[in-house]
Each structure stands twice: as C-alpha cells, then as structure tokens.
Amino acid sequence: xxxxxxxxxxxxxxxxxxxxxxxxxxxxxxxxxxxxxxxxxxxxxxxxxxxxxxxxxxxxxxxxxxxxxxxxxxxxxxxxxxxxxxxxxxxxxxxxxxxxxxxxxxxxxxxxxxxxxxxxxxxxxxxxxxxxxxxxxxxxxxxxxxxxxxxxxxxxxxxxxxxxxxxxxxxxxxxxxxxxxxxxxxxxxxxxxxxxxxxxxxxxxxxxxxxxxxxxxxxxxxxxxxxxxxxxxxxxxxxxxxxxxxxxxxxxxxxxxxxxxxxxxxxxxxxxxxxxxxxxxxxxxxxxxxxxxxxxxxxxxxxxxxxxxxxxxxxxxxxxxxxxxxxxxxxxxxxxxxxxxxxxxxxxxxxxxxxxxxxxxxxxxxxxxxxxxxxxxxxxxxxxxxxxxxxxxxxxxxxxxxxxxxxxxxxxxxxxxxxxxxxxxxxxxxxxxxxxxxxxxxxxxxxxxxxxxxxxxxxxxxxxxxxxxxxxxxxxxxxxxxxxxxxxxxxxxxxxxxxxxxxxxxxxxxxxxxxxxxxxxxxxx
Amino acid sequence: xxxxxxxxxxxxxxxxxxxxxxxxxxxxxxxxxxxxxxxxxxxxxxxxxxxxxxxxxxxxxxxxxxxxxxxxxxxxxxxxxxxxxxxxxxxxxxxxxxxxxxxxxxxxxxxxxxxxxxxxxxxxxxxxxxxxxxxxxxxxxxxxxxxxxxxxxxxxxxxxxxxxxxxxxxxxxxxxxxxxxxxxxxxxxxxxxxxxxxxxxxxxxxxxxxxxxxxxxxxxxxxxxxxxxxxxxxxxxxxxxxxxxxxxxxxxxxxxxxxxxxxxxxxxxxxxxxxxxxxxxxxxxxxxxxxxxxxxxxxxxxxxxxxxxxxxxxxxxxxxxxxxxxxxxxxxxxxxxxxxxxxxxxx
Ligand code: HEM
Numbered sequence: 001x002x003x004x005x006x007x008x009x010x011x012x013x014x015x016x017x018x019x020x021x022x023x024x025x026x027x028x029x030x031x032x033x034x035x036x037x038x039x040x041x042x043x044x045x046x047x048x049x050x051x052x053x054x055x056x057x058x059x060x061x062x063x064x065x066x067x068x069x070x071x072x073x074x075x076x077x078x079x080x081x082x083x084x085x086x087x088x089x090x091x092x093x094x095x096x097x098x099x100x101x102x103x104x105x106x107x108x109x110x111x112x113x114x115x116x117x118x119x120x121x122x123x124x125x126x127x128x129x130x131x132x133x134x135x136x137x138x139x140x141x142x143x144x145x146x147x148x149x150x151x152x153x154x155x156x157x158x159x160x161x162x163x164x165x166x167x168x169x170x171x172x173x174x175x176x177x178x179x180x181x182x183x184x185x186x187x188x189x190x191x192x193x194x195x196x197x198x199x200x201x202x203x204x205x206x207x208x209x210x211x212x213x214x215x216x217x218x219x220x221x222x223x224x225x226x227x228x229x230x231x232x233x234x235x236x237x238x239x240x241x242x243x244x245x246x247x248x249x250x251x252x253x254x255x256x257x258x259x260x261x262x263x264x265x266x267x268x269x270x271x272x273x274x275x276x277x278x279x280x281x282x283x284x285x286x287x288x289x290x291x292x293x294x295x296x297x298x299x300x301x302x303x304x305x306x307x308x309x310x311x312x313x314x315x316x317x318x319x320x321x322x323x324x325x326x327x328x329x330x331x332x333x334x335x336x337x338x339x340x341x342x343x344x345x346x347x348x349x350x351x352x353x354x355x356x357x358x359x360x361x362x363x364x365x366x367x368x369x370x371x372x373x374x375x376x377x378x379x380x381x382x383x384x385x386x387x388x389x390x391x392x393x394x395x396x397x398x399x400x401x402x403x404x405x406x407x408x409x410x411x412x413x414x415x416x417x418x419x420x421x422x423x424x425x426x427x428x429x430x431x432x433x434x435x436x437x438x439x440x441x442x443x444x445x446x447x448x449x450x451x452x453x454x455x456x457x458x459x460x461x462x463x464x465x466x467x468x469x470x471x472x473x474x475x476x477x478x479x480x481x482x483x484x485x486x487x488x489x490x491x492x493x494x495x496x497x498x499x500x501x502x503x504x505x506x507x508x509x510x511x512x513x514x515x516x517x518x519x520x521x522x523x524x525x
Numbered sequence: 526x527x528x529x530x531x532x533x534x535x536x537x538x539x540x541x542x543x544x545x546x547x548x549x550x551x552x553x554x555x556x557x558x559x560x561x562x563x564x565x566x567x568x569x570x571x572x573x574x575x576x577x578x579x580x581x582x583x584x585x586x587x588x589x590x591x592x593x594x595x596x597x598x599x600x601x602x603x604x605x606x607x608x609x610x611x612x613x614x615x616x617x618x619x620x621x622x623x624x625x626x627x628x629x630x631x632x633x634x635x636x637x638x639x640x641x642x643x644x645x646x647x648x649x650x651x652x653x654x655x656x657x658x659x660x661x662x663x664x665x666x667x668x669x670x671x672x673x674x675x676x677x678x679x680x681x682x683x684x685x686x687x688x689x690x691x692x693x694x695x696x697x698x699x700x701x702x703x704x705x706x707x708x709x710x711x712x713x714x715x716x717x718x719x720x721x722x723x724x725x726x727x728x729x730x731x732x733x734x735x736x737x738x739x740x741x742x743x744x745x746x747x748x749x750x751x752x753x754x755x756x757x758x759x760x761x762x763x764x765x766x767x768x769x770x771x772x773x774x775x776x777x778x779x780x781x782x783x784x785x786x787x788x789x790x791x792x793x794x795x796x797x798x799x800x801x802x803x804x805x806x807x808x809x810x811x812x813x814x815x816x817x818x819x820x821x822x823x824x825x826x827x828x829x830x831x832x833x834x835x836x837x838x839x840x841x842x843x844x845x846x847x848x849x850x851x852x853x854x855x856x857x858x859x860x861x862x863x864x865x866x867x868x869x870x871x872x
Binding site for chain 2: 025026029036039044074075193243244248249251252276445454458460461464465468469500
C-alpha cells in the first residue's frame with residue numbers, strides 16, 4: 001500500500017493514519033474477541049490454580065509451550081495487552097482529532113441550503129398562496145420551537161440542524177473506555193485479595209501471617225492493609241429436607257464481632273452470602289462453609305500431642321463428605337499423622353459408608369494413621385491439608401491387616417454407637433473425636449478503583465445512549481414566488497446514516513399547511 | 526393456590542401457549558401460501574389472505590399472554606416466591622417472551638408482516654426445545670442467586686438476548702435478500718447484453734429488463750437497505766441493554782456474591798466477547814466497505830457467541846464456571862485454597 005519512496009516521517013504519518021482508522025479499530029476489536037477465547041478454554045491460574053495443575057499434569061509436552069505463550073494467564077499476557085493497548089492508542093488518536101472537529105462543527109452555523117433541494121433523497125414541494133416570507137417565518141418558528149432545531153435564515157431559505165450531542169455522546173463513550181481501564185488497573189495494582197478459613201469460635205486479624213492464601217497487587221504495600229480484627233461467634237444454616245433441591249443449604253449466617261482498629265469499639269455484623277462486611281476499603285465475604293472436628297491425639301506416653309478443631313475440606317457439596325489431615329509432630333516416640341474422611345450424617349448404604357446430608361446429624365470420622373517422619377523439619381513449607389507420607393509408615397493392626405481410625409460422635413441417647421476414642425496398635429497412642437463445629441471460608445479483598453471503573457461504565461452507557469439515539473439531521477425550507485404562487489421546497493438529510501427523514505419532511509410540510517406532493521417519495525419508489 | 530397448583534398451572538400454560546404459537550404459525554403459513562401467488566406490490570386488505578394474517582398476529586398475542594401466565598406461575602410456585610429466572614428453562618421461557626413482546630410492539634410501526642412467520646417460528650421451536658430438554662421442576666434459589674441483582678441483571682440480559690436474536694433473523698433475511706437481488710440484477714444485465722448483442726428486436730429487451738413486479742416470499746421482504754437499517758435499530762437498541770447487563774449489573778452482583786467484580790470466568794469471557802463483537806458490528810456499520818453484508822455477518826457472529834455463552838458454556842465448561850447454573854453444583858476442592866461455595870449464579 002505504501003509507496004516505496006516515502007521518507008521516514010511520511011511513513012510514520014501513514015502508519016498513524018492507518019492505526020487511527022475505523023477499519024483498524026474494527027480489526028482490533030475483532031482480534032480482542034478472538035484473543036479472549038483461549039482464556040475461556042484453557043484453565044487460567046488466576047481463576048482456578050488447581051485446574052491449571054491438573055491440566056499441566058495431563059499435558060506435559062504442551063505445558064512449556066503454553067507457558068511460554070502465556071496461555072495460563074491470557075488476560076495478563078503480553079499479546080493480549082498489546083491488542084488492547086493498540087486499541088487504546090487507536091482510540092485516543094481517533095478521538096482527539098474528532099473532538100477538535102466536533103468543537104468547530106458545534107459552533108458553526110447550519111450550512112446553506114443546496115441549490116437544488118429536490119435532488120436530495122428525502123424532499124417534497126408544494127405550492128401555496130401564502131407569501132414566501134411568511135412561509136419562511138412559519139418554518140423558522142416551527143423548526144425552532146416545536147422541533148428544537150438550530151435555525152439560520154438566509155435570503156430565501158431556512159437552514160436548520162439538530163442533534164449536535166450525538167458526537168458528544170460518542171466522545172464520552174470512547175473516553176469512558178479509558179476510565180474503566182484505569183479503574184480496573186488500579187484494582188489489580190494496588191489491591192489485594194486473600195482467603196482464610198475460620199472455625200466458629202476463632203478469630204482473625206488482618207495481617208499476612210493469618211491468611212491461607214494471599215494475592216497482592218503488584219504495587220500494593222503492607223500499609224494498605226487495614227488493621228481490623230474479628231471473631232466468628234456463631235454460624236447458622238438451614239438444610240432443605242424435601243423438594244427438588246433436597247440437601248441444599250440455605251440462609252447461611254455467620255455472626256461476627258469485629259473491631260476496626262486494635263482496641264477499637266466492638267461491633268457486630270451478620271455476614272451472609274451477597275452481604276459482605278465493609279471495613280474501610282476492605283470487604284469481607286462469606287464464600288463457603290464446612291466442618292472442623294475437634295480431635296485430640298495422645299502419644300505413646302499418654303501426653304496430648306495434638307488437640308483442637310481441625311479443618312476438613314468438603315469434597316462434595318451434596319453430602320459434605322470432607323477430607324482432612326491431622327499432624328502431631330510433637331508425638332513421642334514417633335510422630336503421628338492421620339488422614340481421612342468426615343461424614344457429617346453417616347449412613348452405611350449397601351455396605352458403603354456415605355453421608356446422606358450436609359448437616360452434621362451423625363458425624364463419623366474414618367481415617368488412616370501414619371507414624372514416623374512427617375517431613376516437617378525439612379524446612380520446605382507444607383500445606384496443612386496434605387500429609388507427607390514419604391517417610392512415614394502406614395499403621396496396621398498387629399496381625400498386619402488393615403487398620404482404620406473410625407470414630408463416631410455419639411449422641412447421649414444413642415443406643416448403638418461406635419466409640420469416640422480409638423487406640424492405635426502397638427501402643428502408638430490414642431485418637432479422640434471430642435466434638436464438631438462449623439467453619440466459614442472468608443474472602444477478604446480490597447479493590448481500589450472500583451468506583452472509578454463503575455463511574456466509567458455508567459458514563460460509557462450514557463454516552464452510548466446519546467451516540468445511538470440522538471439523530472443528527474439537517475432540514476432546509478426554501479420558498480420563492482413563481483408565476484403568482486409560492487413554491488415551497490422542503491428537504492432533509494440524516495447524518496447518522498441510520499435512519500431517514502422522510503417522515504420528518506412530511507410532518508413539516510403538513511404543519512406548514514401544504515400537502516406533500518412529494519417528489520422525493522416518488523423518486524424513492 | 527398452593528405451590529404445586531401454581532407449578533402445574535405454569536406447565537399447562539406452557540403447553541397451551543406452545544399450541545397457540547403453532548396455530549399462529551399455521552395461520553401465517555396459510556397467509557404466505559396465498560400471498561406468494563400475488564405480485565409483491567399487491568397486498569389484499571380484506572378477504573381470506575388478510576384474515577389469515579390478522580389471525581396470526583392475534584394468536585401470537587394470545588400465546589404471548591398465556592406465556593406471561595406461565596412465567597408468573599413459575600415465580601408463584603417457588604417458596605419463597607421469586608422472579609422466574611432461576612434456571613435455563615426459565616431463561617428460555619423469558620427470552621422467547623421478550624422476543625415476542627418486542628416483535629408485537631414493533632409490528633405496526635415497522636409493518637413487520639414479512640417477519641411474522643420467522644419470528645413466530647423461532648419462538649415456537651425454541652420454546653418446544655426448552656420444554657423438552659431444559660425442563661426442571663420449580664426449586665428455591667441457591668444462596669448466591671438470592672439477590673435483588675438477580676432481578677435487574679437477568680431481566681436486562683434476557684431482554685437483550687431476545688432482541689439480538691430478532692436482529693439475527695433480520696440479518697439472515699438481509700443476506701438472503703441482497704443475494705437474490707444481486708442475482709436478479711445480474712440476470713437483467715445479462716439479458717440486456719444478450720439482446721443488445723443479438724439485436725433481436727426491441728420487444729424482448731423491454732420484456733427482459735422491465736422491472737416486473739415479482740412474486741414469492743422474498744419479493745415481499747423489504748429492500749436490503751431497509752432490512753439493514755431495521756437490523757441496525759434492533760442492535761442499537763439491544764446493545765446498551767447488554768452493556769448494562771454484563772458490564773454494570775453483572776460486575777456489581779459478582780462483587781457482592783463472589784468478592785470480585787470481574788474474574789475472567791468462562792461466562793464472563795464470553796459475555797465480553799459478545800459485547801466486543803456487537804461493538805464491532807456497530808463500528809462496521811460506520812465503516813465504508815464493511816456496511817451491509819459484512820455487518821450482517823458480524824451480527825450473526827454475535828448471535829453465535831451469545832448462544833454459545835448461554836448454552837455452550839453450561840454444557841461444555843459445566844464445572845469450571847462459577848456461573849454454571851445448569852449443571853449440578855460442581856465440586857471443587859483446591860488444596861491450598863479451597864473454594865467451597867461454588868455459588869452457581871447466572872449469566
Ligand atoms: C475499546 C474499543 C472500542 C469500543 C468498545 C468501541 C465501541 C463503539 C461503539 C459501541 C460505537 C457505536 C456508537 C455509534 O454507532 O454511534 C462506536 C462508534 C464509533 N467508534 Fe468506537 N469503539 C472502540 C474503539 C474505537 C476506536 C479505536 C476508534 C477510532 C479508530 C473508534 C471510532 C469510532 C467512531 C468514529 C464511532 C462513530 C461511528 C458513527 O459515526 O456512527 N472507536 N464505537
């Protein structure tokens with residue numbers, strides 16, 4: 001396309017013109033749509049880190065290539081950013097010259113009537129006995145008052161224009177896209193989000209060490225963390241026992257007690273789904289719940305090596321069968337580890353242990369025990385939900401057969417109940433199921449710039465409405481005396497290309513008292 | 526009335542409105558069968574053909590009213606009562622309702638007789654597919670769905686979907702019509718050239734090149750220019766509604782329910798893609814060389830992404846989207862970061 005003898009400056013100018021053309025905007029928009037697709041097909045580490053790991057295990061060969069292409073983080077990738085940055089540049093380059101042009105057009109008077117009005121697509125003419133000046137006066141008043149045109153009268157014609165604000169709408173819309181981007185960027189640069197599981201009865205104070213997982217924005221500082229703290233005092237939940245959603249839980253409420261600053265006033269809040277607690281710029285959301293059985297492990301010497309609520313993670317939302325791990329590194333003579341399942345409402349169905357409800361009506365623990373080195377001294381950080389069994393030994397019965405730590409929390413009036421304490425073989429120790437309590441999973445996040453982004457989209461929407469629904473149009477009325485009658489010509493031009501002015505012309509002619517012998521319409525037919 | 530009674534009322538209403546839509550479709554088919562025989566510029570105002578047309582519109586209006594009963598019934602059957610937008614069956618019921626309402630409201634203003642069989646046909650087929658495949662008994666909403674934002678977010682998303690679908694039909698008609706018109710022009714040109722070359726006497730030229738009033742269905746469909754303009758109006762109307770749904774109310778609700786306002790979840794990605802494609806459509810209409818045909822194709826791409834987002838994501842990406850309201854609650858246990866409440870929400 002470019003002629004070969006362009007010098008550098010001309011080349012740059014050519015390039016800039018291309019970049020800021022509508023066609024380029026169109027192509028970039030389509031590219032943006034295409035580029036977003038992999039982000040929905042390939043697991044994204046920001047959205048579901050576990051899914052990414054699973055995918056990577058299954059596709060060892062593709063993984064390095066995908067990683068290099070940034071396909072596990074499409075929306076942070078260089079090429080995705082390249083597309084939207086180009087789009088932004090194109091947008092700015094497109095909008096600024098238009099603002100200037102728009103400003104000039106806004107102040108300019110409506111243009112003079114073309115010589116031959118009837119040549120325009122939407123036009124009509126009629127004859128009348130009313131003097132020409134009077135017709136023009138009438139037309140001026142009509143267009144100005146009833147139809148809110150901006151009107152200029154020249155010798156024998158009226159020029160009128162309206163809908164100037166369409167361009168304003170368009171400009172606002174496009175500029176708001178930048179505002180939204182700015183708000184979005186602020187959130188990801190200066191914000192943070194983290195998750196924590198808090199058993200009922202326990203507390204949390206907002207510092208890094210207390211989080212289970214934490215994702216800081218790249219420019220976020222520790223001083224951005226508000227120094228609040230809270231305790232979860234109680235948790236209510238209702239289980240549906242009939243109907244098509246049988247087994248579903250409803251109306252979760254975590255009753256919390258919080259202080260905005262250390263030593264500050266005690267306040268209460270009932271935390272529910274869809275109703276976060278806001279402290280300063282930070283919001284606390286209730287996003288999950290589960291059970292933490294109270295487990296006590298005594299070692300071979302009879303000393304308590306571990307005791308307390310132990311978080312079990314639900315594996316199944318319908319039954320809340322949950323998986324958990326107990327680590328007692330202080331146990332003597334050998335460390336003791338346990339892992340296994342919690343059935344909140346235990347029932348044996350066809351010989352298989354299951355939970356029939358998410359409610360904790362008959363909690364049963366069924367775990368396997370390990371003794372030996374739990375790998376906790378290696379210095380590497382360990383997940384509390386994973387037991388390192390590499391150097392530990394599975395505990396078996398003395399005769400070598402399978403051994404399980406099966407514990408049931410017995411109701412007082414229970415007739416048949418397994419024990420709530422089990423002795424480990426070989427005098428390794430005992431495990432006791434002391435009680436059970438719910439935990440809640442909280443997401444704590446701070447997203448600065450949310451207001452900016454929201455303002456941006458709302459402005460964008462308003463601008464869009466103006467840009468789409470304001471119809472800029474011009475109308476001309478010419479009247480002249482010819483052979484003792486007044487010949488009136490009316491013509492209109494729609495400047496948005498989205499509609500026509502035929503009806504408008506007919507209306508105007510009728511209002512002026514003529515009957516549209518519409519030349520224009522005949523031409524159309 | 527008890528909840529069960531409301532539920533069966535709703536089911537009966539769906540059956541009835543399906544039947545009435547079908548009758549409306551028959552009436553329009555009869556109308557078109559006889560219109561085909563007439564030249565396109567001749568539309569009888571009285572007589573059997575006109576009667577069929579009016580009957581079709583009236584039946585459509587009745588079906589639409591019955592559909593409203595079905596929707597209200599769904600809402601009343603739930604305990605506690607709620608808006609009937611809890612699952613895909615209810616969405617489709619509402620989207621087709623929105624489509625019919627828009628079609629009926631615009632019928633007179635834009636003389637939509639030519640659209641009748643297509644609009645009614647699409648509504649009928651969609652509704653039947655929903656009743657066959659998507660039906661679910663009335664159930665209470667999951668916790669994340671119980672929010673006032675459900676009402677405002679879903680109504681806007683569904684309305685936009687209904688109007689975009691209508692715009693899609695018009696775009697298809699545009700493509701078909703402009704193609705047939707091009708063929709027609711080519712035919713006239715060839716005929717003119719042939720007779721000019723052969724010099725076979727003036728009579729034949731006049732015959733071949735005369736703009737004879739044409740017959741058949743396509744001849745009655747408005748000119749490509751008008752179709753293009755009508756399609757633009759529908760899209761221009763739906764686009765701000767869609768913007769409102771996916772870029773304003775969606776993020777606000779997501780903030781309350783999931784603690785982030787935009788998370789590039791599969792459903793969000795596709796809503797964004799749909800939005801960008803329709804923005805491209807609006808640009809295309811303002812770009813020389815992309816007007817008309819290319820814009821119409823973009824509009825169809827838009828409908829495709831819209832439907833994929835609505836149906837495809839739920840079935841192909843079921844468990845991986847937080848929005849999978851169609852699938853049973855997915856389980857996900859993340860070792861370090863257990864996401865325990867996969868709040869199934871909408872759109
Ligand atoms: C984030 C990227 C963009 C989005 C989402 C977007 C969206 C839109 C939308 C929805 C419209 C329709 C309004 C109407 O029809 O009047 C529009 C119009 C317009 N856009 Fe964009 N746009 C983007 C980027 C750009 C860029 C980069 C340019 C310049 C190269 C541009 C130039 C225009 C112009 C000139 C119009 C008015 C068209 C007319 O006169 O009808 N846009 N844009």
